[in-house]
Amino acid sequence: MTVKWVKKQKNVFWPSKELKQRAWISDKAIYKKAAKNPIAFWARLAEEGISWYKKWKKTYVEKLPYFKWFVGGKLNACYNAVDRHITTWRRNKAAIIWEPEVGEKNRVLTYYDLYREVNKLSNALNSLGVKKGDVVGIYLPLIPEAQISMLACARIGAIHNVVFSAFSPEALRYRLKETEAKVLITCDGYYRRGEIINLKKQADEGLKDTKIEKVVVVKRAGNEINWINGRDFWWHELTKNAESYCKPEIMDSEDILFILFTSGTTGFPKGILHSTGGYLIQAYWTAKWDFDLHDEDIHWCTSDLGWITGHTYVCYGPLLNGATMLIYEGAPDFPQPDRWCEIIEKYGVTVFYTAPTAIRMFLKFDSRLVKKHDLSSLRILATVGEPINKEAWLWYFNEVGQARCPIIDTWWQTETGGTLINALPGIGPFIPTVAGRSFPGTRHEVLDEEGNVLPPGKEGNLVQLSPFAPGMLRGIYKDPEKYFEIYWKKYGNKYFTSDGAWKDKQGNFRLTGRVDDVMKVAGHRIATAELEDVITRHRAVAECAVVAMPHDIKGEVPVAFVILKEKQSEGLEKELIKEVEKNIGPIARPSKVIFVEDLPKTRSSKIIRRILKNLLIDQPVGDITTLANPESVERIKAILKK
Ligand code: WTA
Numbered sequence: 001m002t003v004k005w006v007k008k009q010k011n012v013f014w015p016s017k018e019l020k021q022r023a024w025i026s027d028k029a030i031y032k033k034a035a036k037n038p039i040a041f042w043a044r045l046a047e048e049g050i051s052w053y054k055k056w057k058k059t060y061v062e063k064l065p066y067f068k069w070f071v072g073g074k075l076n077a078c079y080n081a082v083d084r085h086i087t088t089w090r091r092n093k094a095a096i097i098w099e100p101e102v103g104e105k106n107r108v109l110t111y112y113d114l115y116r117e118v119n120k121l122s123n124a125l126n127s128l129g130v131k132k133g134d135v136v137g138i139y140l141p142l143i144p145e146a147q148i149s150m151l152a153c154a155r156i157g158a159i160h161n162v163v164f165s166a167f168s169p170e171a172l173r174y175r176l177k178e179t180e181a182k183v184l185i186t187c188d189g190y191y192r193r194g195e196i197i198n199l200k201k202q203a204d205e206g207l208k209d210t211k212i213e214k215v216v217v218v219k220r221a222g223n224e225i226n227w228i229n230g231r232d233f234w235w236h237e238l239t240k241n242a243e244s245y246c247k248p249e250i251m252d253s254e255d256i257l258f259i260l261f262t263s264g265t266t267g268f269p270k271g272i273l274h275s276t277g278g279y280l281i282q283a284y285w286t287a288k289w290d291f292d293l294h295d296e297d298i299h300w301c302t303s304d305l306g307w308i309t310g311h312t313y314v315c316y317g318p319l320l321n322g323a324t325m326l327i328y329e330g331a332p333d334f335p336q337p338d339r340w341c342e343i344i345e346k347y348g349v350t351v352f353y354t355a356p357t358a359i360r361m362f363l364k365f366d367s368r369l370v371k372k373h374d375l376s377s378l379r380i381l382a383t384v385g386e387p388i389n390k391e392a393w394l395w396y397f398n399e400v401g402q403a404r405c406p407i408i409d410t411w412w413q414t415e416t417g418g419t420l421i422n423a424l425p426g427i428g429p430f431i432p433t434v435a436g437r438s439f440p441g442t443r444h445e446v447l448d449e450e451g452n453v454l455p456p457g458k459e460g461n462l463v464q465l466s467p468f469a470p471g472m473l474r475g476i477y478k479d480p481e482k483y484f485e486i487y488w489k490k491y492g493n494k495y496f497t498s499d500g501a502w503k504d505k506q507g508n509f510r511l512t513g514r515v516d517d518v519m520k521v522a523g524h525r526i527a528t529a530e531l532e533d534v535i536t537r538h539r540a541v542a543e544c545a546v547v548a549m550p551h552d553i554k555g556e557v558p559v560a561f562v563i564l565k566e567k568q569s570e571g572l573e574k575e576l577i578k579e580v581e582k583n584i585g586p587i588a589r590p591s592k593v594i595f596v597e598d599l600p601k602t603r604s605s606k607i608i609r610r611i612l613k614n615l616l617i618d619q620p621v622g623d624i625t626t627l628a629n630p631e632s633v634e635r636i637k638a639i640l641k642k
Contacts, residue, residue, distance in 0.1 A: 002376040004404050006430060013397075013430040015406060023292050023426025025440075034440035038467050041441040042281065046070055046470075049284040049320070051084055053250050056277070060467050065488040068254050069278035069470040076248035077257055077276055078155035080284075081319035082118055083248065085111040090295075094324045096144050097298075099343055101191040101330025109144050111322070114151070117144075120239040121152035122246035128183055128214045128233070132157030132249050135179040135259065137212070138305075139172055139203050141165045141190035142329050145218045145235065146305045147315045149185045154257060154276075157249035161259045161271070164306025165190070165199060167585040171269075172206030175261050178271060178477065183214045185235075189221035193334045200225040253277030259477050260308055262414040263525045264486060265516050267533035271477030272308075272414050280316060282418035282471030286439060287317025290408055291351045291380050292425040298377070300326040300344070301353040307524075308414040309384055312471075313353060317418070332358055337365045341373040348377035352400075353410075355385040355523035359392045359400075360553045370399050380425055382408040385523030386555045387511050393432035411435040411511050413497065414525070415487070417471030420444070420464070421509050434510045442469045444509065446501050451491050454502070459512060462501040463494040517609065519548040519556050524587045528609070531558055531590065534583040535576055540564050545599050547613040549591065557591040561599060561612055561636070568595055596639055598632035600624065615640055 005019040020026040034041040043059040046052075046069075056073030085091065095114045098107040109117070130136060136158045140146040146162070153160040161179050163172050176184065186203040189196045200217060204226055207215070217225070218235045257276045261269040287293055291313075299318050303309035318325040326347055332340050340362070344352060362370070381401050388396075388409055397407055407430050411421035421444060423429060423436030438444045443465040446454045454460040464472075472495070476483040490496045500512040514520070517528040528546040535544040543563040548556040560576065573593040580588050600611045605628070614621045615636055624630045 002402070002404060003379075005379055006404065006406050006428075012428075013406065014428040015426050019292075019406065020426050022294070023424070025289050025424050026426030028427050030440045031437065035443070038441040038443075042069070042470055045285050045441075046073075046277070046281045050075060050080055050277070050280055056253055062466060062468075064493055065484050066475070067466075067468050067472075069275070069281075070253040073253035073277050074250050075253065075277060075280070076155065076251055077280055077316065078118060078151045079248040080280060081151060081154075081316060082111060082115050085322045086115050088322075090322045093295075093322065095319060096147060097324065097326045097347060098144050099326065099328045099347075101328075101334060102194055107144060114148065116244060117148045117239070118151045118155060119244055119246045120242040121148055121235075122155040123242040124216070124238040125152055125158065125183065126156060126246065127238070127242070128216070130156060130158050130183055133159065134183070135159045135161050135181040137172070137176050137179070137181040137184040138162045139165060139184060139186040139199065139206070140218065140305070141187065141199065141220070142304055142327050143187070143190070143218065143220055144327070145185075145187070147319075150258070150305070150311075150315055151319075155246060155248050157251055157255070159256050159258055161261070162306055162311070163261075164304055164585070166304075166587060167306070168582055169202045169206035170583045171585055172203065173208065173210060174268065175271075176207060176210040176212060178261075179259060180211050182211055183216065184212050185216045185218070187218035187220040188225045189223040191221065191330055193331050196221045196223045198223055198225065251276050254474070256474070258311065260311060260414055262308070263518055263527035263530055264482075265518065265527060265529055266482070267527075267529045269527075269530065270479065270482060273474045273477055274417050274471070275474045278470030278472070279417045280320060282469055283312045283316040284320040286418040287313060287323070288321050289424055290410060290419050290422055291353065291382060293318065293321050293323050293351065295322065297323060297350045297379070298326055298347050299323050299351045299353075300328075300347075300349045302328070302332070302340070302355070302358065303353075303384075308417070312418050332361070337362070338369040338372060341370055341375060344375055344378065345373045350377055350379045351382070352378055352380070353382040353384065356383055356388040356392050357386065357522040357554055359383065359388070359396045363392060363395045364553065367399050375400060375402065378405050380408060381405045382410060384410045384412070384419075386520040387513055388433060390432045397432075406430045409435045411499075411509065415473040416469060417473065418469070420469060421511075423508075429508070431508065434504070434508050436509065437507050438509075439469070445494070446503055446509075447491065447494070451494075456503055456505045459500055459502040461515060462497045462499045462509070462511070463491055464497065465494055468495055519558060521548075521557055521587060522554040526558065526584070526588050528558065530584060531560065531580055531588060534580050535560055535562060538576060538579055540566055540569065540572060541576070543599060543607075545607045545609055545612055546590065547609045547616065549613070549616050551591070558588065559616060560590045560593045561596050562593055563596060563599060594639060596632075596636050598629055598635060600630075600632045600636075601628050602626065603628045612636070
C-alpha cells in the first residue's frame, strides 16, 4: 500500500498524519520561536548540524552592506560532508549513485569511496601546486568527479569555481580570467543525446589567454583529444599514486568556499562569493527540513552542478546530511521521453527536485508514459528556478505524485546560497503557485518603490530583512561597488532580491518573476544585457535590445530587436544567433531576431524594453507621448505583423 502524504482541504493541501509523524519539523511554533531570536536560533542549528574544530566567538556581526556569521569559528566543508560519516554506520552507505546516459553500468560511490577519492585528488591538487585560497576551475559534466573535485578543493582550502559544461569556451575563458585560476579540471568528453561532446576541445579553446598552467582530465568518454605534455594530466594517473590521506585544512567560517558566476543586469556575469560556515549551515538544514531528508531516502535533484541548485542540493546539502543521492548524466528525454520516470522507478527515488520547465516539458507528453511506471516510492516533490504555473503544479501533483506527495516550491537565488521561501513538508500548506513562508529564522517583506511595506495581496518588490540568512552571499568577486549597487542601494538596510512578489494574510509568498532585466529561460538565469553585449559586438549591428517573451515550456525565451548599420545580408539572423551560442552557450540562443529601423527610446536615449515586450505579446503599450520617437512603435508593430 502506498502512503498518502498529503490531504486536501478547501482547495489547499496539508500534510497527512503520516507525513507529520515522519517529518523533522511538524510544529509551526518553530517559526515563532525562531523569530524571537533568529541569531540564537541559527547558533543552535550551527552547533547541532556541523562539526567545528573551534567554536565561533561571535554568532553574527553586521556592518552593512556586509555581515558575517560564526565569526572566529573553524571548520572544513569536506570534513563535514565526507569524513564525519566514515566513522559511523554510513561508511558503506551509498553517497552518490550515478546513472549514465547510455549503455554501460551505473556507478555507486559509498561514503568511504568518496572519502578515498577526495583524499587522493586533494593530494594530487596539492602536488600541482594548488594552495589554500587559490581558485580552481571545474568544467565537468554531471559525473561523480564533479563533486569529488568540489570537495577536494574544499578540503585543501582552495576556492572552487564550477563552470556549467554547456557554457561555451568564451564563457569559460571569462570566468577563468576573472578568477585568475591556474588549474582547471575537465574531462575528455561526455554523452548528450547519445552523441559524445568533446569537452576537452572546448576547454582547450577556453583556456587560451588565461593563467591556467595545469589541466586535470577525467577519462569519461574515451574520445580522442588534444594533449599538451606537462600541462595536461590524466586524473586517473595523478590520483593512482597519490597518498590516501590529506589532512583537511582548518578554515575560518568566513573563508570563501566557492565563487559561482551568475547573470545580473550588466553585460558580464558576476562572481558571487559564498562563505564556508554560514553556507554549510543553511545547506545542511534546508536540505534536511525542506525535503524531509532521512537516511532511507533516495534524493534526486536534477540540476547540473554548474548552478547554485547543484552546489547546494547535488553536493553539499545531501552529503552533509549523510544522504544517498542520485545523479543522471544525460538529457531528460533521452532515449525516450519517460527516461526520468524510468530512473525514479529503477532506484526507488523518494525525493524529487526539479524545475517547472522540466515539468512543463513532460506535461506535453502523453500522461500514459508516466502511468507506465511505478512511481510509488516518491514521497516529496519539489520545484525551483522560476514561478510554477497552476497547470504544471497540478499535473506534477496529480500525475507524478498521484495526489499523494506534497509539492515544495522553493524560492531562492544564487545569492542566497540555499532555499529561503517554501512550505515545510510537515507543516504545509501546499498551494499551487504559492511558494510559502520564509524559512525559520529569516524574514522577507514586500515593499513598494519607496520602501513602504505593502499589505497582503499587493504586489511589490521582495526584500530580506536583517539578520540576513547565514548562507547569503558575502559579496561580488572584485566588485564591491556592484555588490552595493545591486543589492543594497535601493533599500539601504534591506537586501533587494530583484523579484516581484505578494503575500497572503498567513505570510505565504507568491513570487511573480524578476523585476530587473534578468530572464529565466528554462530555469537558467540569463541577462538581457549579456546577449545585447554579444550582439552589438557584431560588425553589422548598430543597436540591439533583448526582451523576454513568454514561452509555454521554457517559461520565457529571449527575442532580439536589432538595428543594422548596413543593409541586411543573407543569413544574418543565423549569424547573430551563432554569436550568442559561441559567447555564452546554446541555452541563451535567441528564439528570434527582429530587424527594425528604430527602437522606442526616452529623450535621454534609454531603450524602453517594456514597450517591445508588450508589442511582442500583443498587449497595450501604454502612454508613448513622452518617447523621443513615438512613431517607432507603429513601425515595429507593422514589422511584427508581417
Ligand atoms: C527565480 C535559482 C519563483 C527568481 C535557485 C530568482 C523562482 C531567480 C523560484 C534566481 C521559485 C527561483 N518561484 N521564482 N520557486 N526559485 N526563482 O540565481 O526570479 O539561478 O531571483 O537561482 O530564480 O535564479 P538563480
